[in-house]
Amino acid sequence: MAAFLGALKKLSICLILWLNTLPFLQGGSDYYEFKYPFIKRASSFWASSSSFSSSNTDEASYDYIIVGGGTAGCPLAATLSQNFSVLVLERGGVPFSNVNVSFLSNFHIALADTSPTSASQPFVSTDGVINARARVLGGGTCINAGFYTRANSGFIRRVGWDERLVNESYPWVEKQIIHQPKLAQWQGAFKDSLLDVGVSPYNGFTYDHIHGTKVGGTLFDRFGRRHTAAELLASANPKMLTVLVYATVQKVLFDQTGRRPMAMGVIFKDENGNQHQAFLTNNRRSEVILSCGAIGTPQMLMLSGIGPKAELNKLNISMVLRNEFVGKGMADNPMNSVFVPTNRPVEQSLIQTVGITKMGVYIESSSGFGQSQDSIRCHHGILSAEIGQLSTIPPKQRTPEAIQVSFWKRLPGLFPRGTSTWSTPTSMTTLQLPSTTSTTHMICSDALTGSAWLPRLYNQNISQTSQGVTNQL
Ligand SMILES: Cc1cc2nc3c(=O)[nH]c(=O)nc-3n(C[C@H](O)[C@H](O)[C@H](O)COP(=O)(O)OP(=O)(O)OC[C@H]3O[C@@H](n4cnc5c(N)ncnc54)[C@H](O)[C@@H]3O)c2cc1C
Ligand SMILES: *[C@@H]1O[C@H](CO)[C@@H](O)[C@H](O)[C@H]1NC(C)=O
Ligand SMILES: *[C@@H]1O[C@H](CO)[C@@H](O)[C@H](O)[C@H]1NC(C)=O
């Protein structure tokens, strides 16, 4: 009897394992349909552009249309669906069972994937800053370094949000996708180095943004699996939510018959290039919400006819509302990375320990990426020790093509004949609050290629702080 029970137990463990691995065995099939029945391909949307007049019925109209199912769009959709009908339009696919998204060990592999189906869309700003933006349901949380922290309370007050409501909302996210990291050896050494150079006190593990050195939260669980904003959709009301993937919104449609233009719907293209329209319900509180990211959102406004006159004229976009501020005031944290090659494998880690200085310089560190065989054969975009963000190619000449050429030229030196594994680069980064801003310009009016570029992001001299910490390490 005991043996039988033992066998039964083994069988059920096998069954559980089997169920867990099934999606991978099937090569990333649609197993998520059980958990997220409201996620569909854009081509399944019934209303087509030819049925413009008849499509404005209850069946195809929504209280809210959210453009961009990313870090902000997903939780917003889950929340609004409690009481309203919601349509989310996301240009990328689903992150579930995509190995480049799901595993910490593939962080740099995903950034290196420059193919059109990649969850990460690489771009280089006009002044040569190598960068990436998300193109997948879940947005930046699918390709980023996974570090999580609550916002600086000073920031919440400055932007005029309800601080109590913000505080009450954090646990909703934290319970679902945030984890306390298992501190990697490198992150422990990094903590000691920060304290040695005076980034004190040590605040231990905390979500709060406080001066000193601390360990923050992470999207990665203890098995190195990434949890993304797309998982927050699991707490949506499935009856009130439709999420379309591979839906690239072209523009917001406005009713211009009244005194002020009113958003009434959107035009989007599906994965086969067919055009569709979706509309808002005829309700004064209905809204089209843009959450396409820092570059995508001003781009969408301009594509829809809202923006600076000269910018719209340049691309023959008819003006709905003149607003000279759209695309202005763009800023990114200047980043300064120092790469430390090692000749022994270092456990891979992304951001766990951070230094928060009073000067507004934040210091973080990652370790051990680039140890896999795949890493040898490609450059890793913004993470490349191999190419150097700033070293080999003058900023103005840093086109994607020039970066590739430079990488291949340097490859033989980096991997001398006969070496099978690359030394394991470890990086230390300082991020500084930006002191300058710039403008997003449109270089074409095609939302598919999404070519809005960000000039002049990097002009800070922050080498001093990172040098101090590197010396300690
Ligand atoms: C490499 C990297 C590492 C990072 N590391 C961290 C970190 O460790 N911790 C941290 O807090 N932050 C990190 N960040 C920053 C963070 O990820 C972003 O600030 C955040 O994800 C932005 O959220 P968002 O909702 O504004 O935009 P996103 O999450 O980018 O969402 C925008 C969504 O809109 C979609 N979209 C755009 N245009 C259209 C269109 N026309 N039609 C339909 N859909 C469209 C996009 O596909 C995308 O899914 C990192 C960023 C990068 C690139
Ligand atoms: C939904 O409606 C209920 C009842 O009016 C209200 O208590 C709740 O706050 C609403 N939720 C959202 C997310 O709007
Ligand atoms: C992961 O990225 C690599 C390149 O970095 C690419 O070759 C591969 O096809 C990607 N895998 C998936 C599932 O997208």
Ligand SMILES: *[C@@H]1O[C@H](CO)[C@@H](O)[C@H](O)[C@H]1NC(C)=O
């Ligand atoms: C919100 O939380 C922060 C830190 O956890 C705290 O300092 C602040 O007083 C809180 N604000 C409110 C209004 O509860």
Ligand SMILES: *[C@@H]1O[C@H](CO)[C@@H](O)[C@H](O)[C@H]1NC(C)=O
């Ligand atoms: C804008 O329209 C003018 C006149 O029709 C045309 O010459 C020009 O090429 C157009 N520009 C773009 C970017 O489409």
Ligand SMILES: *[C@@H]1O[C@H](CO)[C@@H](O)[C@H](O)[C@H]1NC(C)=O
């Ligand atoms: C940056 O700072 C370093 C260290 O203080 C200094 O040597 C260097 O000249 C500075 N570079 C620029 C461009 O200001």
